[in-house]
Amino acid sequence: MKLSLHEVAKAVGAKNQISEFDDVPLSQIEFDSRKIQAGDLFLPLKGVRDGHDFITTAFENGAVATFSEKELAGVPYIWVDDSLKAFQDLAAYYIEKMRVDVVAVTGSNGKTTTKDMIAAILATTYKTYKTQGNYNNEIGLPYTVLHMPEDTEKIVLEMGQDHLGDIHLLSEIAKPHIAVVTLIGEAHLEFFGSREKIAQGKMQIVDGMDSDGILIVPGDSIVDPYLPENQMVIRFGDGQELMVTELEERKDSLTFRTNVIDRQLTLPVPGKYNATNAMVASYVGKLLAVSDDDIADALENIELTRNRTEWKKAANGADILSDVYNANPTAMKLILETFSAIPNNEGGKKIAVLADMKELGEASVNLHNQMIMSLRPDVIDTLICYGKDIQDLSQLASQMFPIGKVYFFKKNEEEDRFDDLLSQIREVLGEHDQILLKGSNSMNLSAIVDALVEN
Known part of the structure; x- marks a missing residue:
């Protein structure tokens, strides 16, 4: 410091x-x-x-x-009087003292990936620092600010929320000049009660901005009641000011165009939602005078925070699509769409392992059941469900999938063991197959991924 x-x-x-x-x-x-x-x-x-x-x-x-x-x-x-409050006040003071440009990113999905992309783009031109890992709360954000190098010119801060008011506090500390809301989903629905309340909380990202700040938000009408009156607002999505076009999706990469820059862009990660994240990151780069060449190069060589969507190899040669850090209905729907759209390996099949999505409150079982609309028996050969609230979904899927192609395993809450689940996965997973694993972090699917990679 x-x-x-x-x-x-x-x-x-x-x-x-x-x-x-x-x-x-x-x-x-x-x-x-x-x-x-x-x-x-x-x-x-x-x-x-x-x-x-x-x-x-x-x-x-x-x-x-x-x-x-x-x-x-x-x-x-x-x-x-309060050490935490003093810590936060010091971070706010330090941002002002260092005269660093702040880009803030929040959203129910995609905030960490978008933060990584923005930071990579800005780093081509400026001394840039970003939130490390998931340090995105009332302790992590000021910690990030007070640990930025002395020569930092741009800082990209991720903002998370568990309760209404969390983003307000973080925005007041950071005073962002550019703020991005990636998506309004159902994350932490248990604490908010509705998507509308989630949207209200996310839109508090503008509370610390001055009048010349720029807000970038999705075209989702749910944010409309919370849009600031005296702020520049840019919207993205189909039919909006920022759009993705000519998207080509492959197993481990994407190519696409956007009206942000006049060239084709390439990403070394799957998922059409990542094209949207990259488009928003590109626009932030353009706002801060990063060249088109630097934007394209940064995206083509992006390295994302570990445990987001990534391909790995099982020990038997199968392809693992690991997305095990986080889960909510929107994120699970998107990754199932991506997984289903990727061509099969020759001689291989697709297997989906889905685990409970946490913090969905009283609507949890119903929200899990809605995933039936994103399951395609014509593409996915085998479905394996793991947890508690996902049990009804497995029963619904059993009516759609051929007999013997849907399995359910209940999580042992007393002892974090998953021997039966892992055994079943190993039994059905062939060397040419593709397997998706998706669930909340607390379901510990990362251990399943590690086990498959090792043996």
Whole structure:
């Protein structure tokens, strides 16, 4: 961080006389005492354990100061009422101090991929930093901001939400100049109650923007009630200002055109939804004066965050389409469409392994059942369902698929074992086959993928 102890204390309104401590430069800020190195500032947060219990450890590991919600003796500290609030205030101050351009990205699906694409495009022209992994909440976003390199010119921040108001807080911290909403789906429906409430929460991304900011949103009418009156709004999708055309979808790549730039674009990932993500990322690049050549090169060589849609090889030679980090009805529908559209390997068949989608609330079983509309027995040979709420879908599918082509396995909630499921997959998976695995992260399908790759 390009900050000193006294500057931080002033920025967060310290309650104590910080002048009694030396105004030392600070290297980084860390809330995990095990990560503290010489010159760092410690942030004690309250969670399962109270971070204040680890202040001594932090100083032993090299911390030069700490935040604290209580008075301390014998060590340099910044006394505040709420360490997390001080952390967030400091991040907002740091963004303003560094005069960095902020691009914010949220959405029920595609936000991480779109963030990666925007960052890759901007990195061709500017010193660019982005949210690492899934650090997209009230702790992760300020952590990202305060860890950006000193020479950062553009920062791409992912914003997630579990409850209404989460995006409002993050936008107020980040003050984005460009904001992107990728899609309004059903993620966290259990906490919001309706897609309309989800849309309301996502659209709070504009709350920290100034009047010359630019908002990029899908053409979905569900966002209309929440569009700002005095903001430039660009919409994407069929019949909108930004559109994908001439899409060609293959097993592990896409080619397409868009009215954003006058050339064909190539992506080394499947899924027509990724063409939309890339189009939006390209438009952000154009807004920030990135050349068409640099945009095309960045997309052609994009490396996405691990565990999003990716192809892997099973040990027996079968192709695995792994999409196991996250799941909601919109995302599952899209990946089933993509999987069904990809040509079969010669002599091979298609197998779909679908697991529970979490946090859908009372509508969960019904939303799982709606996936029947995206299952094609003429294309998918075998369906394997895993979980609890997906059981009814397996029964519906049994009426569509040939006898013996639909299987259901209940998740063992007491012990995270899936021996029977894995055994069944291995029994039906041939060396020329393609297999899709899709479910919420908590269903641990990533372990199934790893097992198939290893053996």
